[in-house]
Amino acid sequence: MICYSNQDVNLIDDRPTFYRIVKRRSTEEFSGLPYVCTLLQTSLWVYYGFTKPGAILVATVNIVGTAMEIIFVALFLIYASSPRKRVTTALLVALLDVGFLGVAVLVTHFAMNGDVRINVIGSLCAGLCIIMYASPLSIMMMVITTKSVEYMPFLLSLILFCSAAVWSVYSVLTKDLFLGVPNGVGFLLGTAQLILYAIYSDSRGAKSKVQGLEDGTQPLIQPVEVHENDVGVKNKIESSNNTDTCIHVGH
Secondary structure, three states: OOOHHHHHHHHHHHHHHHHHHHHHOOOOOOOOHHHHHHHHHHHHHHHHHHHOOOOHHHHHHHHHHHHHHHHHHHHHHHOOOOHHHHHHHHHHHHHHHHHHHHHHHHHHHHHOOHHHHHHHHHHHHHHHHHHHHOOOHHHHHHHHHHOOOOOOOHHHHHHHHHHHHHHHHHHHHHOOHHHHHHHHHHHHHHHHHHHHHHHHHHHHHHHHHHHHHHHOOOOOOOOOOOOOOOHHHHHHHHHHHHHHHHHHHHO
16 A cells, blocks of 8 residues: 555554553553554545545555554553653644644645645655655664664565555556655665665674674584494594593593
């Protein structure tokens, strides 16, 4: 789906997070801002899909996303780790998901008509979408700095790439600039993530070995397995053991 293709990736990535929140009955140090912003974004895309003729697919897909984001935000309010965090999240919901969204809908619906309305709504959606698509940039910089893809899962990068590619093609077929621009950006970012993964994927195994040496879980010298047919090697080992025994006795 449009920009929400990126949010589909986030939903896949966030399921363990919310399972942890529900299990521990606390949001701990997690922030609710990304989910509040995503709820605003998907809600605007639903409005865009119903406003523009022939864009019902956009609305349908984002209705599902909106429903899931409402559940996520509700969990943040229910399991807020502190009263202050609950109040902060509630204020963000009131300001962005109710206030800003309400003003945008009312102004575009009653003060604008035809293509002007569609262009304004589409611009809002595309702008928010590009911001959301740009969120993985910090992770990409971390990969380059640490030369490790430990915090950039391959599956999420692949889904981002494929989803943005499909919706970019869809935007070309439907001649929808507001779908094409953000998903074009998402396609480029997805491609960059896959390239980084190809470059630095081997470093994750090396990093794990180094960490194993540091914490003692990885032996510095790996044990050598001697095959039954390696008679020469076995004789050398036995001879070495006998020599060590003689030295120990003589001493």
